[in-house]
Each structure stands twice: as structure tokens, then as C-alpha cells.
Amino acid sequence: xKEKTLASTESSDTTSPxxxxxxxxxxxxxxxxxxxxxxxxxxxxxxxxxSDRRNIITVGDVAILRFLAAAEILExxxxxxYNELAGIQDSEVPGGSGSPLYTAAVTxxxxxxxxxxxxxxxxxxTHEVFINAYLVSKGAxxxxxxxxxxxxxxxxxxAQNIGRLTNLMQLTVDTSWWTRYRSRTGNPDLGDTFPxxxxxxxxxxxxxxxxxxxxxxxPNFLNAIAFTAGFHFGTIxxxxxxxxxxxxxxxxxxxxxxxxxxxxGTEIAHFQTWQDKAGNALPLTAVDPVTGVSVTIxxxxxxxxxxxxYQTNLIxxxxxxxxxxxxxxxxxxxxxxxxxxxxGAVKGLTADGLFVGQSKDFFxxxxxxxxxxxxAVRE
Ligand SMILES: [Fe+2]
Ligand SMILES: [Fe+2]
Numbered sequence: 239x240k241e242k243t244l245a246s247t248e249s250s251d252t253t254s255p256x257x258x259x260x261x262x263x264x265x266x267x268x269x270x271x272x273x274x275x276x277x278x279x280x281x282x283x284x285x286x287x288x289s290d291r292r293n294i295i296t297v298g299d300v301a302i303l304r305f306l307a308a309a310e311i312l313e314x315x316x317x318x319x320y321n322e323l324a325g326i327q328d329s330e331v332p333g334g335s336g337s338p339l340y341t342a343a344v345t346x347x348x349x350x351x352x353x354x355x356x357x358x359x360x361x362x363x364t365h366e367v368f369i370n371a372y373l374v375s376k377g378a379x380x381x382x383x384x385x386x387x388x389x390x391x392x393x394x395x396x397a398q399n400i401g402r403l404t405n406l407m408q409l410t411v412d413t414s415w416w417t418r419y420r421s422r423t424g425n426p427d428l429g430d431t432f433p434x435x436x437x438x439x440x441x442x443x444x445x446x447x448x449x450x451x452x453x454x455x456x457p458n459f460l461n462a463i464a465f466t467a468g469f470h471f472g473t474i475x476x477x478x479x480x481x482x483x484x485x486x487x488x489x490x491x492x493x494x495x496x497x498x499x500x501x502x503g504t505e506i507a508h509f510q511t512w513q514d515k516a517g518n519a520l521p522l523t524a525v526d527p528v529t530g531v532s533v534t535i536x537x538x539x540x541x542x543x544x545x546x547x548y549q550t551n552l553i554x555x556x557x558x559x560x561x562x563x564x565x566x567x568x569x570x571x572x573x574x575x576x577x578x579x580x581x582g583a584v585k586g587l588t589a590d591g592l593f594v595g596q597s598k599d600f601f602x603x604x605x606x607x608x609x610x611x612x613x614a615v616r617e
Contacts, residue, residue, distance in 0.1 A: 298614030299494040300378045302485050303369055305580045305611035306498070307381040308604060309481065310366035313474065315383075315403040316592065317359035320467065322397045323447055325355035331363070337396035339454040340447070343464035347515040354515070358471070358508050365501050372497065381607070386600040394448040406470075408443040408594040411436070412586070413469050415476040416538075417547045418572065419513065425559045426573040435538060435548060436469055442531040443591060446470045449528070462524035462533045469519070470590075471512035477586055478505030479571050484579035490617045506571065510553065517550030580611035 321327070322334020324344045344351045370380035387401030416435030424430035434440040446467040448454050453463060482502025489495045523534040538548040546552065557567040584604050587593065593600065 293493060294491050295376045295378075295494060296490045296614075296617055298617065299489055299491050300373065300376070301607075301610040301614045302489060302498070302580075303373055303494065304378070304381050305607045306481075306485065306501075307366060307369040307373065308383060308607050309478070309583060310362055310369060311381065311383045312403055312587070312592070313362040313478065314359070314366050316406060316474065317355070317362050319392065319397065319402065319404070319406050319447060320355050320471075321359040323392065323394065324352060324464075324467070325359060326352050328356070331356050331359045333398050335396050337394055337448060337454070339460060340394070340396070340464065343457075343460045344467060346461070346464065346520065347468045347518045351515065354511055355471075358475075358511075361504055361508070365504075369497070369501075383600075383603075386597065386603070388597055388600070389595050392447050393450045394453065395451055397447075403596075403600075404592045405594045405596075406447045406467075406592075407445040407449050409439075409446050409466065409470060409591045410441065410443060410589065411439040411446075411466060411470050411473055412590060413439055413473065415472060416469075416513070416516070419476070419555050420547045420549065420552050422546065422556050422558055422567060427561075427575045428559055428563065433547070435543075436533075436535060438533045439466060439469060443529065443594070444531060444533055445526070452527075456524075456527065458522060459524045459527065461520065461522055462526075462535070465516075465519035465522070465535050466533065468512070468516045472509060472516050473590060475505055475509035475512050477583060478502070479509045480573050481505070481579060481583050483571055483574045484576050484582075485611065485614075487574075487576040488614045488616045514553040517553065578612055580608035581605070584608045 318331070318333055321331050323337040324341045325331065325334075325336075327334050327336055341352060344355075348354070373380050383403055386403055389402040389405050391397050391399045391402055392407065393399070413435040414432040418424065418426065418432040421430070421432060424432060426432070444466045445453070445463055448460070448463060454460055479502070482498050482505055486495060486498040486502065489498055517538065519535050521535050521537045523532065525532045536543050538544070538550050546556065555569045555571065557569045558572065559565075560568040560570050560572075588601075
């Protein structure tokens with residue numbers, strides 16, 4: 239019997255000239271594709287097939303979607319923790335019961351923070367569910383991280399006490415996106431690096447949620463926790479803003495491309511919002527009474543900060559170098575280099591401390607998904 243493919247459009251059994259069949263088949267084994275659903279026959283090999291890419295999904299597309307499904311599950315997990323304590327608890331995003339003092343501290347960034355946190359959380363839930371459902375609809379296996387719910391919940395009143403995938407209580411927050419998006423000359427894709435907006439958040443471990451109700455007692459430290467969250471929101475969503483366009487460049491199916499572009503756009507909407515809100519953080523210095531770690535939120539509009547690289551109302555991407563410094567400056571998402579983008583995302587989230595305490599099996603699973611996504615090629 240002719241092998242079935244993931245494509246609803248008929249495709250050839252010819253193997254790709256670029257990828258020997260043996261390699262392709264061994265690659266398939268790692269992809270979690272159900273039964274014989276996907277084969278080398280799903281490769282686009284002729285001009286006729288290439289003319290209708292809309293419903294053809296390749297092994298590379300599956301790998302990219304599976305990695306994105308995992309990333310969305312992780313985003314959902316972290317956003318749910320924020321929502322339980324500082325968002326709106328309702329039937330759309332159930333689970334917590336709220337921490338009024340933490341919510342009030344976060345609300346200093348914007349009167350609508352609870353709504354925005356709720357909506358970002360709901361968006362991530364729908365991203366995760368949609369991508370997995372789409373994979374199933376194409377005969378591919380969805381992603382589950384349920385076996386990795388190893389990490390503890392906050393013990394503060396308002397949070398659910400369940401196993402988590404991500405750790406918001408030991409973050410090392412990379413805030414260089416702030417200066418990266420304000421620079422008019424630098425682009426990480428051209429090798430540039432960028433200073434931290436909040437240098438103290440980029441070292442040591444910081445909690446972005448109250449760990450217990452004790453963390454609510456000192457208003458100054460509670461503000462530090464809330465503003466750590468405010469910057470972490472931007473850190474997470476700038477990552478998503480780059481990840482989708484980076485991976486989109488190696489998608490083959492035009493329908494999968496449509497999914498990646500459409501979801502990726504909402505990540506940018508999130509980032510834009512959080513970049514605006516983080517700039518409302520009030521200057522402070524606070525010391526964590528449990529760990530002794532200090533955090534200082536500087537006035538980003540005053541020396542030694544200030545100027546275009548720090549100015550808080552520059553919430554839209556400043557035009558900068560793109561592709562080549564010989565071309566004119568352009569307002570863009572950055573980085574968008576596609577090579578190694580999935581592994582780069584895993585490394586970035588790991589460096590942020592989001593997985594502190596996670597198991598070796600978790601890292602192995604995520605690395606495998608990332609390697610497979612980064613092997614995907616546009617066909
Ligand atoms: Fe998302
Ligand atoms: Fe997101």
C-alpha cells in the first residue's frame with residue numbers, strides 16, 4: 239500500500255534530492271509522528287506539488303509546530319502563575335484567587351494590568367491548544383509536558399498549589415531587549431550586543447511573584463517583586479516576537495506559515511504592551527529579605543541612563559540596521575536570524591532561570607524538540 243502522507247494533497251513517493259531517504263526516515267523517528275502517517279513521500283519534489291503548498295505539511299513543519307507547541311505550553315504555565323496572583327480570575331482563565339496586595343503593586347505599572355495579564359494568559363492557552371489540535375488534524379502527535387510538572391507553586395494566598403513547569407521565583411531577567419529596541423544602529427543579527435536596562439535584574443536570582451505571604455509585608459520589596467514581573471513580561475514576549483518570524487523562514491506549507499505569522503503577530507502585540515508598562519516602574523532599591531539579593535530600578539530617563547537607548551516613551555521599535563549596514567535603517571523585530579532559533583529560545587529561557595529545578599529529562603525533551611525544529615528546512 240502506498241504510504242500515507244500528512245498532506246491532504248497527493249504527493250510523490252520520490253525522496254528529496256537534498257535529503258537522502260535514510261536520513262529523512264531516521265529524522266522522522268524522533269518527531270513523534272503517529273504510525274506511518276508521515277513519510278519521505280511528504281516531501282515536495284516537483285514543480286506541480288510546489289504549486290499547491292497550502293495543505294502540504296512537511297516533517298520540518300511538524301518539527302517547528304511541535305517546538306512552538308512546547309514553547310506555548312511553557313508560556314501558558316508561567317502566565318497562569320502571574321494571573322492567579324495579579325490577573326483577573328474568571329472562567330476564561332481559571333485557577334487562582336488573587337493576591338490583592340501584589341495586584342495593587344503591579345497595578346502601579348498601569349491601571350489595566352490585571353486585564354492585560356489575564357488576556358496574555360488566555361492568548362497563550364489558545365496558542366498551545368490550537369497548535370496541538372492542528373498537529374492532530376494533520377496526523378502528527380501533539381506535545382505534552384504534563385510529566386514535567388515538577389516545580390513548586392508560590393505558597394502565597396491566591397496561587398493554586400500544583401506542580402509547575404516554570405519557576406518565577408529565581409529569575410535572572412535579561413533586560414537588554416529594552417536597549418536593543420531603542421538602538422538606531424545595533425542589531426543582534428549583525429553581531430551587536432546591548433546593555434541591560436536594569437543591570438541588577440540581570441544578575442542573581444529574583445522572584446517575580448510573592449513566594450509566601452511574608453513577601454507582601456514590606457511595600458518597597460513588594461514593589462521590587464512587581465516591577466521584576468513588569469520587566470519579565472517584556473523579556474518573555476520579546477522572545478516570542480522573535481521566535482515566530484525566525485522559524486517562519488523555514489516553514490514550507492503556506493497554511494503553517496499562516497499559523498506562524500498569525501500567532502507571531504499576537505506575541506508582538508503582547509511585547510508592545512509590556513514594553514510600555516515596564517517603563518512605568520518607579521525607581522527603588524530593595525533587598526530580598528530571604529536571599530539578601532538586591533535590586534535597583536533606576537530612573538531610565540535620567541543619567542547615567544536616559545537618551546534614546548533608555549527613554550521610557552520610545553515604546554515602538556526604533557529603526558535600525560537590518561540585513562546589511564549598507565541598506566537604510568528599518569523599524570523591525572530583532573533578532574530574526576533563523577539558524578538555531580529554537581535552541582536559542584531554549585537557552586534564553588534557561589538563562590533567565592525559568593527552569594531552575596527542572597529535571598534532566600525535561601531539558602533532554604526540550605533540547606530534542608529544539609534540535610528537530612532547527613533541522614527543519616524550507617522545501
Ligand atoms: Fe504564545
Ligand atoms: Fe507570548
